[in-house]
Amino acid sequence: MPTLSVILITLNEAERLTTTLEAIAWADEIVVVDAGSTDGTVEIARRFTTKVVITGDWPGFGPQKNRALDMATGEWVLSIDADERVTPELATEIRATLASPRFTVYAIPRLSSFLGRPLRHGGWWPDYVPRLFRRDAARFSEDVVHERLVFTTAMGRLRNPLEHETVRDLDQLLEKLNRYSHAGAERLAQAGKRSTFRGAIGHGLWAFIRTYLLKGGFLDGREGFIMAVATAENAYYKHLKRLYRR
Numbered sequence: 001m002p003t004l005s006v007i008l009i010t011l012n013e014a015e016r017l018t019t020t021l022e023a024i025a026w027a028d029e030i031v032v033v034d035a036g037s038t039d040g041t042v043e044i045a046r047r048f049t050t051k052v053v054i055t056g057d058w059p060g061f062g063p064q065k066n067r068a069l070d071m072a073t074g075e076w077v078l079s080i081d082a083d084e085r086v087t088p089e090l091a092t093e094i095r096a097t098l099a100s101p102r103f104t105v106y107a108i109p110r111l112s113s114f115l116g117r118p119l120r121h122g123g124w125w126p127d128y129v130p131r132l133f134r135r136d137a138a139r140f141s142e143d144v145v146h147e148r149l150v151f152t153t154a155m156g157r158l159r160n161p162l163e164h165e166t167v168r169d170l171d172q173l174l175e176k177l178n179r180y181s182h183a184g185a186e187r188l189a190q191a192g193k194r195s196t197f198r199g200a201i202g203h204g205l206w207a208f209i210r211t212y213l214l215k216g217g218f219l220d221g222r223e224g225f226i227m228a229v230a231t232a233e234n235a236y237y238k239h240l241k242r243l244y245r246r
Contacts, residue, residue, distance in 0.1 A: 083165045194242070212228035
């Protein structure tokens with residue numbers, strides 16, 4: 001049976017980290033790279049693994065995940081976030097897959113909850129994310145946000161979902177909106193792309209129409225509407241921050 005390393009990056013995730021780590025305690029190795037938490041995250045992580053590294057800086061999601069990947073020693077790697085949970089059914093499927101793999105990279109359907117409601121529309125389900133891979137077959141892009149797994153081989157798909165608690169409450173929503181729009185503006189700047197006020201409005205409006213109407217976000221009730229508005233705001237503020245970036 002091939003060995004499996006589970007890698008994750010953290011920053012002040014004490015509230016939910018125990019549940020996340022308990023769900024993958026069966027793995028051969030757990031690697032946690034922390035960006036300087038102050039809420040007990042590191043202490044919780046050390047109850048589950050000796051491979052906990054505190055970086056003290058934040059280079060972005062992609063570079064930070066590659067740091068964790070470089071620490072992994074398993075033949076296979078499962079990358080998860082602190083707000084995700086591997087269900088018992090998914091754990092069983094992963095072990096069965098690794099016993100006789102047909103691919104070197106596998107995507108997992110991710111079921112996200114928003115303000116307590118699972119999102120099954122608006123482009124959120126099935127949200128296939130490549131997360132299980134042979135360690136020498138893939139690496140994360142260097143993007144500071146919305147990083148992706150880079151690989152050149154064919155990809156398989158698992159059936160059981162990875163549970164994702166994307167937003168617990170409105171305070172977290174506003175915090176993530178500010179953080180992600182800022183990182184998005186940085187990406188635009190790094191790519192040499194400029195923004196205009198009219199363009200910011202257009203991107204925000206299109207994001208809402210795409211999420212709420214074209215992809216059926218309205219079928220998720222009021223949470224679907226709130227998510228569509230948040231998606232529009234992220235697009236709007238990303239371009240607005242790029243416009244006013246000094």
